[in-house]
Amino acid sequence: MSGNISLSEEGMMKISRICGGCTACCKTHAIAELQKPEGTVCSHCTVGTGCRIYASRPKSCRTFQCAWLMGFGLSEYRPDMTGIVPDFQQTAKFGLVLCLWETNEDALSTAFAIRQTRLNFELGKPVLHVPILGTPKFYLPRGKRRSDGSIILDGTKVKLVEVVEFVEGRF
Numbered sequence: 648m649s650g651n652i653s654l655s656e657e658g659m660m661k662i663s664r665i666c667g668g669c670t671a672c673c674k675t676h677a678i679a680e681l682q683k684p685e686g687t688v689c690s691h692c693t694v695g696t697g698c699r700i701y702a703s704r705p706k707s708c709r710t711f712q713c714a715w716l717m718g719f720g721l722s723e724y725r726p727d728m729t730g731i732v733p734d735f736q737q738t739a740k741f742g743l744v745l746c747l748w749e750t751n752e753d754a755l756s757t758a759f760a761i762r763q764t765r766l767n768f769e770l771g772k773p774v775l776h777v778p779i780l781g782t783p784k785f786y787l788p789r790g791k792r793r794s795d796g797s798i799i800l801d802g803t804k805v806k807l808v809e810v811v812e813f814v815e816g817r818f
């Protein structure tokens with residue numbers, strides 16, 4: 648089994664998982680139906696336990712699956728353990744992009760986040776970092792250049808991103 652959250656064929660292996668006590672995406676992701684913004688714990692969430700309105704939760708919550716739940720990465724990489732919710736978003740220009748959503752401040756600076764970013768760069772894939780505080784950064788791998796600067800992420804509300812071109816040794 649691959650230990651990495653990347654877009655390789657190996658990483659596409661399906662593994663049956665459940666969220667268990669993880670409620671990380673109930674903080675990181677915006678829920679339009681509830682007008683819940685990104686980076687704030689949902690008012691219906693009991694952190695570490697689950698959703699108090701599980702049976703009637705909005706469609707966004709029913710359909711969302713983070714990359715870990717889809718089988719990417721090792722079982723110990725559950726988002727509440729790493730402080731990072733990984734998911735894949737479709738972009739018009741770059742295809743599937745790995746997005747790393749921070750649940751705890753500075754989680755994007757950990758060895759885990761840096762390794763996942765580097766491994767996707769090696770596959771020629773951009774990676775979006777969404778911090779708890781500050782502007783999301785869209786990191787381009789070696790050889791990719793921003794053209795007109797517009798990044799469209801189909802499945803997320805993230806609109807304002809800083810596009811960062813590859814810098815040797817950054818990851």
Ligand code: SF4
Nearest residue numbers: 666669671672713726
């Ligand atoms: S972050 Fe992933 S594992 Fe955690 S609650 Fe959300 S979908 Fe489930």
Ligand code: SF4
Nearest residue numbers: 673689691692698708
């Ligand atoms: S409604 Fe439930 S599943 Fe959806 S974000 Fe809130 S706590 Fe999480």
